[in-house]
Amino acid sequence: MTAPRAFHTSLMLILLPAVAMAQGLDRSTPPTLASPPSLALPTIHSATLANGLEIRLVEMHEVPLVQFQLLITGGSREDGTSPGLASFTAGMLDEGAGGRDALMIAAEAEFLGASLSTTANWDFSTVTLRVPKRQMGRGLDLMADVVLRPTFATTEVSRQRDLRLAGLLQQRDQPNAVAGLIFNRELFPEGHPYHRSPGGDSISTAALDSATVRRFYVESMVPNRTTLVITGDITLDEAQREIETRFGGWARGAPAHRQATVPDPVDRATTIFLADKPGAAQSVVLLGHRGLDLSDPDYHAVQVMNTILGGSFSSRLMTNLRETKGYTYGAGSRFQYRPIPGAFLGSSQVRTDVTDSSLVEFMKELNAIRSEPVDPKELDRAKAYLALGLLGDFETTSQMGGQLAQLLTFHQEPDFFETFVQRVMAVTVDDVQRVAQAHLRPDRLTVVVVGDVASIRPGIENLDWGPVQLTEP
């Protein structure tokens, strides 16, 4: 009964394109496109204040907005014996400054239609102000208070400390966050800047006090470690006047003291770490190993290779685990680029009962891209996706600011983006296979799975990939 009906329907529908063609349009092949526009990057203006504060500025006059982002070298890498200190200190900047308490600072920023945020990651502390042009002066007054005159009142420190302790507790609810903490802890050894989360832990957080925070602030937040990235409806002359007035008196301090030697990431035979989330509907899978530096000569070929492996929607991991097997909503891979090499990581959230099968598919794809040349069409697609994708990455003041910050973070020349396009387009099939062999190491994986251990453990042990250890966040 159903077969003829299905046959009828599809026959009828197959005729439809023919009708369309009869009206003159041949839809059977995609249109030929004109050559894509080339990337025309705006001029980056520079200036330096006498106290060492560097300014980088790109004018964007479409919307009456300006973004000011202070990048202060020295994030949680400089936490020392107090994990979480840098990010806590950054977070405290707008909790009272220059005669205003935390509520007054928030009220002023919001009333101006501005947003002011203060944060730190492993490598930088940042203070970002986004403000409508006509309120720029008052916005900068507020930003200067927060950066130059933070109060660090004892009551505010204890208030934020308690809030952070609650946040750390809630982190345990998030299987993604748990997997990330375990992965970093197991891949980067004790003493490595990326071993711990910039957010610290409950023991270190409980010990934070106003004096510790102030000491860190005085030592690390100084103008000669800082670049101010400005994007939006402003010129360099105007910016220099506004910044000199407010930040010219910021006293110099000691330059950033980077750790002389950083221990290498752990390099060991594949090891699996399981963290239990009883009854979980899905398992979070994270697997990887050490990555590489942005200045590595293989960088561009690695980016192309990873786009094919797991860096785009039609990548192999997405096609295999989502679109063929139906194991997941998404699967992918990436290389983290940081001032020192981060990790290569593959990740997915997969149905509990196919956790082991998903690991098998990850491994298949890691091996396949190393052992066989990629299809030239697949290569061309990945190159175009990366190179042309840049066009849309400079649209907004915050995107532009982010791109500038990236140049500064990696000490790249302003022609980085132009040469990025050229170098990506030059990558060959052989290059992809060569860098896959050099930079993917399926026998040296740190594998983290957060899920219902009772149901997933036997299957994972049967893979016989290496030791399986039970762990906790």
Add this chain to the structure above:
Amino acid sequence: MVDAHRSTRRLLGGALLFLVAMSRAGAQDGPLRVPFVMDTLPNGLRVIVHEDHSVPTVVTNVWYHVGSGDEQPGRTGFAHLFEHLMFMGSANAVYPAFDRLLEAAGANNNGSTTEDRTNYYEEGPATALPLMLWLEADRMGWMLPTMDGPKVDLQRDVVKNERRQSYENRPYGLAWETMTHMMYPAGHPYSWPVIGSMADLSAATLEDTRAFFRRYYAPNNAVLAIAGDVDPEQVFAEVRKYFADIPRGPAINRPNTPVFHLPRDTASVLEDRVQLPRLYYQWHTVKGNADGDAALDLAAYVLAGAKNSRLTQRLVYDLQLATNVIAFQDGKRLDGDFTVYTTARPGKSLPELQSVLDAEIRHLAEEGPTEHELEQAKNAFESGFLNGLERIGRKADLLNSYYYRTGNPDGFQSDLDRYRAVTPADLQRAVRAWLLAPKVMLSIVPQGKTDLAASPMRVIP
């Protein structure tokens, strides 16, 4: 929640829900205009074009006026499942051509489904526009010829994984579905979540797909917005070329849905794998754009939009009972709802938070906001609104949204105006009318800790 998305790549996030923070302080001189040209093809397809030459890119954004509210009982989640199927190939762009061709042209794409509409968009180099149009036209006209049972089965699995990832395996993730069931009577178009139930996803068939396509996926039920570095005349020529011969579909008649009011407070407790209990309140309010919608949006800000907002200051800052407070008005086509939720600090129980919530809401209803408080809310709202206009993708989606809600794509200034016009008395009136009415109350507590739940007895005003 409102959106269910096809993929993890570019999530719009629930951010659209949370009061898009907006400012008189940031206001432009003169009216805010997003100039557009609109035309309607003989088959009913409306086309809106906006020029913006600041970056050499283009975005196409199609809204089909169909969402989970159009689903039939027993097939919840189908509109969103169908959205996934729209990427599974069409007569001339056979799977997996859609993603591959766009990536080869340097473009991204995605889609999302709400209760009221489904959208699809592509964004990339301006020169890729003909490809985007060819692909959108092919699936608008000829999606069914290559559709088959295995494709439905596969995306059914993907969507079930999405449900696991975004709801079941996410802390507090089942709150929205639970409240949806409590808020609406069975059979109401909003009485099930956009993602649908596992059982209904299992029941969906290839024949459902065909029927849904024929009923809703036609040019006369779609609006195509194009924004970016383009020439409108050329765009219209290209659009006519690819879309003109797609046949018109049947007219869609939707049954009238009477407005529903909760007769009394309803309370429920859910145990979840979480460390800290969380309390949710939800009220029926007003439809999107209706009188009171903007006032409630601003009320959400006055309650919980900033560190110095009433609930945030009391619960998080002064009393230190909570880790966070979130509030938002979500005005949809058939109804609106207003949500507040707050998470307890370690050692605190929900009744402690509840009494502060109740007192502050009552206080706002009785006294109204101060002039300055409302001014802050308006400034923050307007600033967020203007920030969004930096992106052509956002502008295209708003052109479509304003057209859907008001019939005029360039609703930018009038949208700002309705917020600017809100007075303290308007806000007070809205809070009194809607947030003192019966509500849904949900406590999510750590497993085995139902003693931490809010007390239903306290809620009755």
